[in-house]
Amino acid sequence: MAYNILIVDDSAIVRAVIKKALTISGVDVGELFNAADGQQALEIVANEWVDLVFADINMPVMGGIEMVRRMSEDGLLTTIPVIVVSTEGSATRIEELKAQGVSDYLRKPFTPEQIREVVDKVMGENHGK
């Protein structure tokens, strides 16, 4: 099954790296959307069919946590899993993120195998939703 994926990051190179890692990893990607901040991402998920979101935490305009909070207020959007991609390595922060509704966490730098693993895990868990 091909997944429509939204990549949210203010860095164009990070968006390109995630896209490349997804391609190499063998994840079946349908349509790929890009957003430079949480605000743009909310507009996309409101208007397009998105199965999975990769999002940075620290972004101008609207960060990833605020984006997840807004998505959780919408009955339909709250079912879309969000994987946070960040450089931060704090175990405490990761637990906080999960408590706030983030599905999983991918620490940079990551390998294509790691991105495949997290997609399989999250989409497997999400199948029952």
Added chain:
Amino acid sequence: MENERIQLLENVFCDVFENLAFMFGELVDKSDLMHNNMKHTLAQMRFDGDRTGEVILTVPDEMCPEIAANVLGIDPDDDQVYDLAGDALKEMLNIICGQLLTALEGSDPVFDLTVPKIQNIKIEDWNELLKRDESLAFIVDDYPVILYVKMDK
């Protein structure tokens, strides 16, 4: 700066450049970097949490497109490497900062990181930055690079 801390910063710095950009770094004496006439770009970000501080990375302007090409695995002559050159440097700093904080402070503390910013730096300011106690000098694939890490408390 004590030797153990220098070793840790060196390891993080070299690992990130090697794993992300396939570029190989070596810690050198600061005198090895002086008297170069290159133009340099500075990337800077701050962190706030159990400790606050700042991390700065400077690289020669001409190194930025090379980092972008290596990170993406594309030809250095590809037009998009010039568009992504600044972003590539910011991302290198972002990852170095995240890895440094875990290496220095462990995985329990939570830090808020600012979005990295880049700017050109005048050669006199670059020389002044190099001389600071918190700066380390590296040669990465023949390019002179400064890593500056300051923890305020």
